[in-house]
Every structure is written in structure tokens, then in C-alpha cells.
Amino acid sequence: MFTSRMDDALTEARAAAARGEVPVGAVLCDPQGQVVATAGNRTRELSDPTAHAEILTIRAACAAAGSERLPGHVLWVTLEPCPMCAAAISAARIATLYYGAPDPRMGGVAHGARVFDHPQCHHRPQVYDGIAAAESQALLRGFFAARR
Ligand SMILES: [Zn+2]
Secondary structure (H helix, E strand, O other), X not given: OOOOOHHHHHHHHHHHHHOOOOXXXXXXXXXXXXXXXXXXXXXXXXXXXXXXXXXXXXXXXXXHHOOOOOOOOEEEEXXXXXXXXXXXXXXXXXXXXXXXXXXXXXXXXXXXXXXXXXXXXXXXXXXXXXXXXXXXXXXXXXXXXXXO
């Protein structure tokens, strides 16, 4: 049975905002649909520019699986992944990517580097965009408005 995990990803995004992090959340599921990792951005907390929600879920799931690849896995993320995360998604062989809001400024899937469409990209996941995009966008807008 198909279950959307975008609500869980949004919960992670809200928790990230509460920590003072850019509100992006991600949920990674195994091929059976079980959640194997959830995360929100932690770049400030960890002083780590690579600590994006997607990277954190991929690291956790790979460590738990004892494998650098996650075939058949499904990643839900509230915002279009950046080029770094898109490259990690491809390297991990993730099967399906669902994301929320587009990110014309930093995105690397439908914008900018368009990592999955690049000839150097050897694994392209199925991509579905615009899932709960309005909610994801509102979270981001509220976060940046509050910091101005
Ligand atoms: Zn990223």
C-alpha cells in the first residue's frame, strides 16, 4: 500500500525551524515502505555545511544497512534537493524521490545543475515534485521572514 510520508517530512522541517535551522525535512523508506531514517537540517548545530536533511537520512540508513547503496528506497523531502544532495541520492541508488517546494535559488534537480539529467549521472531516480509544496514553501517563507 502506498503511504505518503510528506507529513512526517514536514514535521521534521518544523522541528528544524524550532532549532534555528533552515526548515527542510526528509524521510527515507525501505522498499517495503518502512521508515528507516528521518532528519531535518542540522548544518548550524553540527557546524557542518553537508548536514542537509537528505544527507543525514542517507548516512543513517546506509550505516544501519551496512551498505553504501539503498536500492529500492524512497526519499521524501520538503524542498527540491541541492546539487550535493542530488548527487548523494544518485550515488546511493535511491529508487524514488518525492519533493515538495521547488528551489530556484539552490535546487539541483529541476534547476541549476540538474544533476539527474547530466550525462555524468549514472543513476536517475523516479522524481515526483510539488508534493505538499505550498506547506513546505510557507514554512520556509515564515522562517526567513522571522529572521529579517
Ligand atoms: Zn542539500
